[in-house]
Amino acid sequence: MEFIIVKFVLVVVVFLVSLGIAAYSTYAERKIAAFLQDRVGPDRAGPFGLLQPLADGVKMFMKEEIIPTHADKGLFILGPSIMMMTACLTGVVIPWGSTLIINCTEYPVQITDLNIGILYIFGVVSIGVYGIMIGGWASNNKYSLMGAIRASSQMISYELAMGMSIIALVMMTGTLSIGEIVKQQQGMHWNVFVQPLGFVLFLICAFAECNRTPFDLPECETELVGVYHTEYSSMKLGFYLFAEYINMFISSAIISSLYFGGYNFPFIDQLGLPHNVLTLLGTLIFFGKVFFFIFFFMWIRWTLPRFRYDQLMHVGWRIMIPLALFNILLTAAIVLWQNGQFN
Amino acid sequence: MLNQNLPFMILATLSVFSALMVVLSRKPVHSVLYLIFCFFTIGGHYLLLNAQFLFAVHIIVYAGAIMVLFLFTLMFINLNKELEPHKTNLVKGAATIVAGTLLLIMVSTVTDTGNILPQQASTNEVGTVAVLGKKLYSDYVLPFEITSILLLAAMVGAVMIGKRIQIKIKHNEFNT
Structure with a gap:
C-alpha cells in the first residue's frame, strides 16, 4: 500500500514539475532572448514579469476555439492530445534522484526503472510524430500538411542517428536501464568523457527532435505560415507549443542523466551527510544540470540561423549517420580491447 | 481466473x-x-x-x-x-471466397491443435533483453545473421528502384 502511495505522489510531482518548468521555460526563453539582444523582455506582469506564463495561459484559454469546417474533427482534437500525452510520458523512466529512506524502506526517486528504459523513450518519441502528422493532415490545409510532412521526415531522419549514438553508449554500459546507467557514473565517471562523439551526436539529434533552431524547419513562418499548427487556435495551439517546452525539459533531463552523471556529483561520499539529504542534494544538482541544458537550447536558438531544408537532410543522412556508425565501430573496438580480445 | x-x-x-x-x-x-x-x-x-x-x-x-x-x-x-477505384462484383466475390478459405484454414489449424497448454508466461524471463540477446547471439546466430543479409538486400533493392526513376527523368529532360 505504502509503495503505491509513494509512486502516486512521485507521478503527481513529476507531472506538476514538468508542467511548471515548461511554463517557466517560456518566460526564460523570452528573458534570455531579451538578454542576448540587449532588451528588457517581459516585465509587466508581476515582479520582473514573473507572472507572465500565468497571463499567457489565461490568454490561451480565453481565446476563441476554432475548428475549420472541412477539418476532420476527431483527428483535429486528437493531434494536440497525442503531442501533450507523449511529452508527459517520458518523465516516467528518468531517475530524478538516488533513493529516499522512509520508515526504513528504500524508495528510488524514479517512477519505474524499466530494463528497456532507453527503448521506451524511443518508442514514445516515435509516437510523438503522429501528433504532428495527424494535426497537420486533419486541418485540411496545404501549409499544415506540408509542415507536418517536413516535421515528420525530419524527426524520422534524426531518430536514426539518435538511436545509433545511443547504441555506442549501451555497448559501453551494457544495460538499457537508465537508472543503472546513472548508477554507473558514480562521482565523476561521467559518460561524456568516454563518449564525447556520441554526446555531440545525441545533442544535435535532440535539437532536431525538439524542432528547435537551427532545426526548426517545421516552424519556419517565412515559408509555411504557421506550419502544422496553422489552423489551430486557443489552448489546442497552446498544447502544441507547450509540448515543445516539455520535450525540451525532458531532453535536457535525458542528456544530463545519460552523459552528465544524472544526480551524481564529485566527492559525494566525502560530505558525510545523511542519506536523504544527499539524495535531495543530488536531485538539486540534477536539476541544475537540466537547467543548464535548457539554457543551452535557448542560447543556440538566439545565436544560430536555421538550416535550409536540403542542408538539414544532408546533415542528417550524410554526416550524422556515418559519424554515428563510426562511433559504434570505435566503441566496439575499445570494448573488445578492454576485455583483452586483441592480446 | x-x-x-x-x-x-x-x-x-x-x-x-x-x-x-x-x-x-x-x-x-x-x-x-x-x-x-x-x-x-x-x-x-x-x-x-x-x-x-x-x-x-x-x-x-x-x-x-x-x-x-x-x-x-x-x-x-x-x-x-x-x-x-471500384472493383467489379466478380473480383469482390473472388476476394470474399479467398479470404473465407483462409479463415477456414486458420480456424481448422487452431481446432486441430487441441488444448494449447498455458505457458507460465508472466514468470519466464525469455522476453527480457539480456536473455533474448544471449539466445540470439548463441543458439540462433545463423538465422539472425541471415536475416540481416535479407534486410541488406531489401535496402539495396530500394535504393536501386529509387535510382532507376531518377535516371529516367534525366533521360526525358534530355530528349525534350
Missing part, C-alpha cells in the same frame, strides 16, 4: 475491434490510424507475455517507423471519393 484474464480480455477486444475498423473505415487515413492502434494493442499482448523487448521494438519499428511511412504516402496521394 476472471480477474487474471481481464487485461487480456480488454486488450483482445480492442485488437479485434481496431482490426475490424481497419477494413470498415471509409477514409484510408482512418484505416491506417486504426492499424496503428491495433499494433499498440498487440504490443500490449507482448507485455502480458513478459516480452518487454519485443514490445518496445514492435512499437518503435511497426507503429513508429513503418506506419509513419504508410501515413506519409496516403496523405500525399489524397484519395477522393470520385477517384476511388
Whole structure:
C-alpha cells in the first residue's frame, strides 16, 4: 500500500514539475532572448514579469476555439492530445534522484526503472510524430500538411542517428536501464568523457527532435505560415507549443542523466551527510544540470540561423549517420580491447 | 481466473475491434490510424507475455517507423471519393471466397491443435533483453545473421528502384 502511495505522489510531482518548468521555460526563453539582444523582455506582469506564463495561459484559454469546417474533427482534437500525452510520458523512466529512506524502506526517486528504459523513450518519441502528422493532415490545409510532412521526415531522419549514438553508449554500459546507467557514473565517471562523439551526436539529434533552431524547419513562418499548427487556435495551439517546452525539459533531463552523471556529483561520499539529504542534494544538482541544458537550447536558438531544408537532410543522412556508425565501430573496438580480445 | 484474464480480455477486444475498423473505415487515413492502434494493442499482448523487448521494438519499428511511412504516402496521394477505384462484383466475390478459405484454414489449424497448454508466461524471463540477446547471439546466430543479409538486400533493392526513376527523368529532360 505504502509503495503505491509513494509512486502516486512521485507521478503527481513529476507531472506538476514538468508542467511548471515548461511554463517557466517560456518566460526564460523570452528573458534570455531579451538578454542576448540587449532588451528588457517581459516585465509587466508581476515582479520582473514573473507572472507572465500565468497571463499567457489565461490568454490561451480565453481565446476563441476554432475548428475549420472541412477539418476532420476527431483527428483535429486528437493531434494536440497525442503531442501533450507523449511529452508527459517520458518523465516516467528518468531517475530524478538516488533513493529516499522512509520508515526504513528504500524508495528510488524514479517512477519505474524499466530494463528497456532507453527503448521506451524511443518508442514514445516515435509516437510523438503522429501528433504532428495527424494535426497537420486533419486541418485540411496545404501549409499544415506540408509542415507536418517536413516535421515528420525530419524527426524520422534524426531518430536514426539518435538511436545509433545511443547504441555506442549501451555497448559501453551494457544495460538499457537508465537508472543503472546513472548508477554507473558514480562521482565523476561521467559518460561524456568516454563518449564525447556520441554526446555531440545525441545533442544535435535532440535539437532536431525538439524542432528547435537551427532545426526548426517545421516552424519556419517565412515559408509555411504557421506550419502544422496553422489552423489551430486557443489552448489546442497552446498544447502544441507547450509540448515543445516539455520535450525540451525532458531532453535536457535525458542528456544530463545519460552523459552528465544524472544526480551524481564529485566527492559525494566525502560530505558525510545523511542519506536523504544527499539524495535531495543530488536531485538539486540534477536539476541544475537540466537547467543548464535548457539554457543551452535557448542560447543556440538566439545565436544560430536555421538550416535550409536540403542542408538539414544532408546533415542528417550524410554526416550524422556515418559519424554515428563510426562511433559504434570505435566503441566496439575499445570494448573488445578492454576485455583483452586483441592480446 | 476472471480477474487474471481481464487485461487480456480488454486488450483482445480492442485488437479485434481496431482490426475490424481497419477494413470498415471509409477514409484510408482512418484505416491506417486504426492499424496503428491495433499494433499498440498487440504490443500490449507482448507485455502480458513478459516480452518487454519485443514490445518496445514492435512499437518503435511497426507503429513508429513503418506506419509513419504508410501515413506519409496516403496523405500525399489524397484519395477522393470520385477517384476511388471500384472493383467489379466478380473480383469482390473472388476476394470474399479467398479470404473465407483462409479463415477456414486458420480456424481448422487452431481446432486441430487441441488444448494449447498455458505457458507460465508472466514468470519466464525469455522476453527480457539480456536473455533474448544471449539466445540470439548463441543458439540462433545463423538465422539472425541471415536475416540481416535479407534486410541488406531489401535496402539495396530500394535504393536501386529509387535510382532507376531518377535516371529516367534525366533521360526525358534530355530528349525534350
